[in-house]
Amino acid sequence: MTEEDQALVDGVRAGERRALARAITLLESTHPEHRARAEAVLEALHGHAGRSLRIAISGPPGVGKSTFIESLGLHVLSLGHRLAVLAIDPSSGRTGGAILGDKTRMEQLSRDERAFIRPSPAGASLGGVAERTREAIIVCEAAGYDVIVVETVGVGQSQTAAAGMVDAFVLMQLPNAGDDLQALKKGIVELADLFVVNKADLDAAAARAAAGHIEMALGLLRPSVPQWRPPVLLASGLSGSGIAEFWEAVRRYERAMRECGEFEARRRRQALEWMWALIDSGLREGFRRHPAVERQVDGLGDAVRDGRTTPVAAAAILLRAAKEP
Ligand code: GDP
Numbered sequence: 001m002t003e004e005d006q007a008l009v010d011g012v013r014a015g016e017r018r019a020l021a022r023a024i025t026l027l028e029s030t031h032p033e034h035r036a037r038a039e040a041v042l043e044a045l046h047g048h049a050g051r052s053l054r055i056a057i058s059g060p061p062g063v064g065k066s067t068f069i070e071s072l073g074l075h076v077l078s079l080g081h082r083l084a085v086l087a088i089d090p091s092s093g094r095t096g097g098a099i100l101g102d103k104t105r106m107e108q109l110s111r112d113e114r115a116f117i118r119p120s121p122a123g124a125s126l127g128g129v130a131e132r133t134r135e136a137i138i139v140c141e142a143a144g145y146d147v148i149v150v151e152t153v154g155v156g157q158s159q160t161a162a163a164g165m166v167d168a169f170v171l172m173q174l175p176n177a178g179d180d181l182q183a184l185k186k187g188i189v190e191l192a193d194l195f196v197v198n199k200a201d202l203d204a205a206a207a208r209a210a211a212g213h214i215e216m217a218l219g220l221l222r223p224s225v226p227q228w229r230p231p232v233l234l235a236s237g238l239s240g241s242g243i244a245e246f247w248e249a250v251r252r253y254e255r256a257m258r259e260c261g262e263f264e265a266r267r268r269r270q271a272l273e274w275m276w277a278l279i280d281s282g283l284r285e286g287f288r289r290h291p292a293v294e295r296q297v298d299g300l301g302d303a304v305r306d307g308r309t310t311p312v313a314a315a316a317i318l319l320r321a322a323k324e325p
Pocket of ligand 1: 059
């Protein structure tokens with residue numbers, strides 16, 4: 001490792017926010033040389049990571065995630081924690097500007113030295129964003145942040161990706177009855193460890209009704225861990241009501257998971273899934289870069305799209321081509 005990267009590692013270990021930000025920028029770089037350096041930095045930090053509670057908060061745009069996370073963040077800081085907020089925003093890849101990143105968000109929180117807030121990397125595919133977020137979690141933990149919040153918008157794939165990298169997956173809903181049923185259809189409800197009906201200040205009765213709907217839907221599901229029945233909580237990120245209770249519930253969940261061994265088991269499963277995700281994307285990239293594939297891939301792709309070649313035949317040709325030395 002170069003002296004510069006060693007200094008970066010030391011800076012992260014010392015909890016310096018600037019070093020942390022620089023390390024994450026290095027991770028997000030797509031430059032091959034930077035990638036090799038990023039991997040070395042990650043390797044050096046990995047042994048110091050893991051001692052945190054990782055929480056994902058997911059919900060549709062406008063449900064109040066950032067407002068809630070700011071309230072929650074200030075609360076957990078007041079309890080003596082250090083908090084990192086990372087975002088997975090699939091729209092940032094397509095538009096180049098992150099929905100989660102471009103508005104002025106969590107102002108009070110971002111001014112606090114004990115908090116670190118990082119928007120989604122722009123210009124990356126969802127797979128790329130998710131991989132970088134996993135890595136950023138490691139770096140934040142090595143820097144001493146003991147509560148990690150991953151924020152993600154309510155799109156199936158990004159929710160699944162987020163659930164696969166945290167200890168607790170929180171689904172946030174608005175107090176209207178349609179939303180919970182939609183979520184159920186997408187199979188996302190099964191992923192959630194806690195539910196929040198947010199903006200309960202707007203209409204308390206509607207919020208209670210929405211919570212009732214979700215509870216009913218949950219009653220039809222078999223809990224993924226018998227030791228935990230996902231609670232449905234009411235909150236208002238704006239007024240701060242329900243925030244302390246939410247944090248209590250997260251802590252209760254953590255204790256229950258640790259006691260039955262599921263906490264560690266889930267992390268070990270996620271580590272293995274992470275390895276396979278990297279292998280899959282590495283193989284795919286190697287495949288695409290293979291000269292014989294590069295030569296034929298566009299032509300065959302066009303032929304498949306126009307119906308001149310079957311997908312089966314085209315895939316077989318390309319896979320065979322990739323085996324050429
Ligand atoms: P996000 O897109 O999910 O991050 O949502 P935001 O946190 O940006 O909030 C969207 C809008 O809802 C903003 O105008 C907020 O002021 C408002 N909002 C957020 N939380 C609450 C809440 O608890 N109650 C009410 N009444 N409004 C809220």
